[in-house]
Amino acid sequence: MTLLGHDRYCDQIIEQTDRLRAVLVGADLSVSVPSCPDWTLGQLARHVGGAHRWAETIVRTRAEEAVPDDQVPDAEGPGDAEPAALDAWLAEGAEKAAATLRAAGPDAPVWSWGWDRSAGFWARRMTHETVVHRADAALAAGIAYEAEPEVAADTIDEWLQCVAFAQAHGDAEAAELRGGGRSIHLHATDAPDGLDAEWLIEFGEDGFSWRRGHEKATVALRGPLSDVLRVFYRRLPADSDRVEVLGDAKLLDFWLERASFG
Numbered sequence: 001m002t003l004l005g006h007d008r009y010c011d012q013i014i015e016q017t018d019r020l021r022a023v024l025v026g027a028d029l030s031v032s033v034p035s036c037p038d039w040t041l042g043q044l045a046r047h048v049g050g051a052h053r054w055a056e057t058i059v060r061t062r063a064e065e066a067v068p069d070d071q072v073p074d075a076e077g078p079g080d081a082e083p084a085a086l087d088a089w090l091a092e093g094a095e096k097a098a099a100t101l102r103a104a105g106p107d108a109p110v111w112s113w114g115w116d117r118s119a120g121f122w123a124r125r126m127t128h129e130t131v132v133h134r135a136d137a138a139l140a141a142g143i144a145y146e147a148e149p150e151v152a153a154d155t156i157d158e159w160l161q162c163v164a165f166a167q168a169h170g171d172a173e174a175a176e177l178r179g180g181g182r183s184i185h186l187h188a189t190d191a192p193d194g195l196d197a198e199w200l201i202e203f204g205e206d207g208f209s210w211r212r213g214h215e216k217a218t219v220a221l222r223g224p225l226s227d228v229l230r231v232f233y234r235r236l237p238a239d240s241d242r243v244e245v246l247g248d249a250k251l252l253d254f255w256l257e258r259a260s261f262g
Contacts, residue, residue: 004154006106009123010098012151013052016130017094020048021087023137029080033140035235041140042080045090048133050075052093055122056100063111097126115165128155135235146226149188153197155229156186159259160201160210166262167207173258179203182251185217186232188225197225201255219247232256 004012029042036044050072057063057072069075074093078085104110106120114121131147132155138145147155167174184201191197200217201210221228223243230236231243238245238252245252 003120003124004127004150006120006123007102009120009127010102012127013098013101013123013130014094016127016134016151017048017052017090020045020130020134020137021090023134023141023143024083024087024090027137027141029083029086031140033136035136035139040080041137042086044133044136044140045086046077048130049077049086049090049093051129052097052126055126056093056097058112059104059108059110059119059122060100062108065111066113067111094130101126115161124154124158127151128158131155132233132235135230135233139235145230147229149190149192149195149197149225152225152229153188153191153195156199156232159233160199162261163259164208164210166260169262171260171262173260174262176258177203177208177255178205180205182248183215183217183219184252184255185215185220186228187214187220187222188228189222190224217247219245219249219251221245221252 024041024045027041029040031041033039033041033044039047053075054067054072057067077089101119101123104119106118106123108119109117110119110122111117112121131151135145163174167177180203182203186199188197196212198212198214199210200213200215201208221231221243227236227242231238231240234256236242238249238256
């Protein structure tokens with residue numbers, strides 16, 4: 001697994017936010033988000049902007065523990081009645097986060113909930129937080145979604161790391177992702193030359209492991225990379241006609257029902 005690089009993650013926080021902002025222009029901010037049914041589109045936008053500000057505060061203050069929400073400046077953002085203000089707030093939060101992360105550098109030690117306690121963790125996490133919630137926003141707004149191939153592939157890599165971390169740290173649902181002799185193959189059918197966009201996830205008695213590569217598996221999920229990403233993140237049903245499931249579909253469902261951040 002090769003990371004995209006700290007500067008590129010910082011760039012992507014801004015780029016992905018700009019693309020999210022474009023989805024919101026003229027959209028009904030009160031509409032429910034099908035993939036996040038507890039949120040409206042406006043609440044989704046404020047979640048993303050709040051996450052950017054939270055990560056920025058963690059890195060700027062070199063936090064050694066989680067920062068409470070009430071200590072994050074301007075974390076709530078304007079309401080749905082002020083779409084122009086919400087747009088500006090989203091842009092400002094992404095710019096601030098990227099600038100703070102660039103100034104810190106990837107190796108600056110800071111608190112995180114994950115496997116890597118560094119500013120680099122947060123640059124990557126905020127990139128993919130925005131990539132995935134942009135898919136939510138596109139679904140709610142009824143427009144097409146596509147992610148740049150290298151970014152989409154890294155989003156899948158990071159999600160596998162998140163689920164493995166949850167499993168290793170006692171999450172009850174992720175703990176069930178085990179049992180030798182079973183495997184899942186993810187296969188992007190539209191990957192550009194030079195990008196390995198296939199994954200093999202193997203279940204073992206103590207958990208699961210994964211690697212990039214093309215190998216036969218108990219079940220395969222095939223389709224365009226952006227759609228494979230959306231299925232794997234539960235933003236698109238596995239029985240969508242945009243993808244193809246070959247083999248034991250119940251095993252893919254088993255994974256999708258249990259994979260989580262913990």
